[in-house]
Amino acid sequence: MLPTQIDLSGCRQSTAIVNGLITTVYVPIDDPTTRALDSIADDSLLDRWILGTHKDLIAPDPDTACWNWHGPLNSKGYGLIYVTRGITADRCFHVGAHVVAWTIEHGTVPRWALIDGRLHRLVLDHGCCGLDASCAGGTTCRHRKCQNVRHLELVTNAENVARGKGRRGERAMLVAARSRRRRRELGLSV
Template identity: 45%
Template sequence: MITVNPLRLRAFIAQVDTTGGPDACWTWRGHKNDDGYGRFGKQSEGAHRVAYELMVRAVPDGLTVDHQCHNADTTCPGGTTCAHRLCVNPAHLEAVTQRENLLRSPHTMPHHNAAKTHCPRGHEYTAANTYSRRTAKGYARRECKTCRRERLAA
């Protein structure tokens, strides 16, 4: 269990707009960085991460805090002006791996690539027709076996 400093909690809550009620996004009214995320405290920590740690639990090592409200909103344009980046409602936050965070967001390339069922030439990505590999930088890549065979034969 986390020990919560009541003064830190009070200072945090003073910068949060909760007027929409418990189910709405709680907008951070304090400082924000150039990427549109709220910042809190002397360490300039992510406000959504602080909210999770103050009101839910410590974020386990290796995990990041995901805004579930962003993933559910199909009208959100994403990017630095995304209003969900300022949401600190702990009911909207979840600790997940960075991979899961990227796959959930409809605004990321990993999300779009994971949703593809066919290669650019129309061959289906199946277990029998797909090579899976990691690049030198560690990125996951899929390659169509049919296209590879055709390319090597040419």
């Protein structure tokens, strides 16, 4: 995706570690999720996040050191926290609880990263899943409930899919390796 195809005027430029490398990232300034999470100083949101994880903040899972979310889950197994949009409570929507955890620790999650002259969509990866050989991945992955910020990593969407388990992850790993090799041949990356 070329940078000219995406309007970055609603983002501020910053730097972050993405896929293990320091790179330029773009953080959204004015979207509903950002506005809601900017109100993280609102004690009720912070209190609700703590209540959803408080058992594991005190005693993490002994096998994985994960802080598991004990609140509601979406259909894919990720923790959800309900957030009001703006100042009034007339509209409410849900955000991934791990996104709230990241925001509390690091600030708003960047949306895009500029890597090798191309913009890449960013997501948070639960790195604890990749370290657990017994985890089958997918919607049954127990690590999707993890709120431990030390287990979360900012990665490109392509990297996240490539790290996945199953046929889709294996295919994505092959495509990513081929793409990296081709970029090196063209002198576009190290």
